[in-house]
Amino acid sequence: MSGDTPTELPTEDELGKMSRDELVKLGLKMDGVELVHYEDKWPVKGTRAEKRAERLVALWFLIAALGGVAFLAAFLFWPWRYEAPSSDKHVLYSLYNPVIGITLGIAILGLGVGALLYTKKFIPDELAVQQRHDGPSPQVDQATVLAELADAGERSTLGRRSLIKKTAGLGAGIFGLGVLAVPLGGLIKNPWQDSDSSKSLWHTAWKPVNGEKVYLRRHTGKFHEVELVRPEDLEAGGFETVFPFRESERDNEEALVHAIKSSDGPVMLIRLRPGQPVVKRAGQEDFNYGDFYAYSKICTHLGCPTSLYEQQTGLLLCPCHQSQFDVFHYAKPRFGPATRALPQLPITVDEDGYLIARGDFIEAVGPAFWERKS
Numbered sequence: 001m002s003g004d005t006p007t008e009l010p011t012e013d014e015l016g017k018m019s020r021d022e023l024v025k026l027g028l029k030m031d032g033v034e035l036v037h038y039e040d041k042w043p044v045k046g047t048r049a050e051k052r053a054e055r056l057v058a059l060w061f062l063i064a065a066l067g068g069v070a071f072l073a074a075f076l077f078w079p080w081r082y083e084a085p086s087s088d089k090h091v092l093y094s095l096y097n098p099v100i101g102i103t104l105g106i107a108i109l110g111l112g113v114g115a116l117l118y119t120k121k122f123i124p125d126e127l128a129v130q131q132r133h134d135g136p137s138p139q140v141d142q143a144t145v146l147a148e149l150a151d152a153g154e155r156s157t158l159g160r161r162s163l164i165k166k167t168a169g170l171g172a173g174i175f176g177l178g179v180l181a182v183p184l185g186g187l188i189k190n191p192w193q194d195s196d197s198s199k200s201l202w203h204t205a206w207k208p209v210n211g212e213k214v215y216l217r218r219h220t221g222k223f224h225e226v227e228l229v230r231p232e233d234l235e236a237g238g239f240e241t242v243f244p245f246r247e248s249e250r251d252n253e254e255a256l257v258h259a260i261k262s263s264d265g266p267v268m269l270i271r272l273r274p275g276q277p278v279v280k281r282a283g284q285e286d287f288n289y290g291d292f293y294a295y296s297k298i299c300t301h302l303g304c305p306t307s308l309y310e311q312q313t314g315l316l317l318c319p320c321h322q323s324q325f326d327v328f329h330y331a332k333p334r335f336g337p338a339t340r341a342l343p344q345l346p347i348t349v350d351e352d353g354y355l356i357a358r359g360d361f362i363e364a365v366g367p368a369f370w371e372r373k374s
Helices: 012-017 020-030 048-077 090-094 096-122 141-155 162-185 253-261
Strands: 033-039 125-130 214-218 239-245 267-271 292-296 308-310 315-317 324-326 332-335 347-349 355-357
Touching: 020 033, 048 096, 048 162, 090 096, 096 162, 239 253
Parallel strands: none
Antiparallel strands: 033 125, 214 239, 214 355, 239 267, 267 292, 308 315, 315 324, 324 332, 347 355
C-alpha cells in the first residue's frame, strides 16, 4: 500500500479498544480514501427549519401510506365484476382500473418523493477521492467497514428522526402489502365454492342450465346482435372463435355482453379437411361433430388466447409464449411452456341445423390451479 495507508495493522486487542471514529479514520486510510469536502446540512441541531423539513418528509411518507391503504381497499372491495351500461353500478365498475391505478401511483409517488426529499435535506454533502489498489483486503477491514457503515448511518441523521422512520416504515410496509395483493389476489378464489354453478372454476358459461340449449354464437362486433353458427358456414380448413348463447338471454343486455367478455367462454371452432387423420383423446372420442372440433381458446400455460391456426400442420399457436397445440392430436402441446392439452368442448347439431354444445368442458379451462388433476 502507499500514501497515508498505515504500514502496521492493529492487533485484535487494539481493534477492540478503538472507538468508532478511530476505526472510521483507519478504514479510510486503509482504503486510500481522502475526504475532500464534507458539509453537514444542519450544523445547528433542532432548529425550526430542520423540524419543518422533517415534517415535510414525513408527510410524503404518510401520503404513501394512505395511498397504499386506498389501493388495498379498492383492490379488495371496489366493484370489479362487469355491469351493463344500463346498470346503476356501471360507473363504479368502469372506475375500477383507474382507481387502483391512481391509488397505487400515489403510494409509489409518496415513497419516491419522500426518499428524494430526505436525501436532499438531510444527507450531508460529501466529496471523497479513493485510490485504487490491487489484491485482497486484510482481515481488519471487517471491523473498519462495519464502523464506516454505522458512521454513515449516524451522519445521515436517520437514527434520531423517529417521525420519519415511523412514516417511512408505514408507507413502505403498506406498499409492500399492496404489491403482494396483486399476484395473490387471483389465488383467493375457492374452486370448490358453488361447484354446481358456472361461477365455479370447474365450470364455464357453456354449462347447460335447466336443459336449455347452448348455441355456438359468433361475435359480429355488436354485443347485442345474435348470429348462430351452422356447419355450412365454415369452409374445410377454416376456423373461427365462438361464444355461448341461450335463447333466454336474447333480450338480456347484460347476459349477452357477459357471454362475449367472459374469460373462460371463447372457443376455437375448427373444421378439418375431409379425410384428415385425427388422434382422439381417451373418453372424448365423440366430442367432435364430423370434421368439426371445438377447443378452449384459453392457453393452458398462462391464459393467453390461442388465436393463430395453421391448417396444413393443424397447429394452434399461442402468440404470448409460443406454445403450440396439435389439433390433429387432441390439441396436445407440441412446443412451448404449456404442458396440458386444450380442453375440448363436446358439440353436435340440433334439429334446426345449428351447432350446439352437448355439455360443458369436462375439465377446468386455462392455467392449472392446485386442485386440478390434469
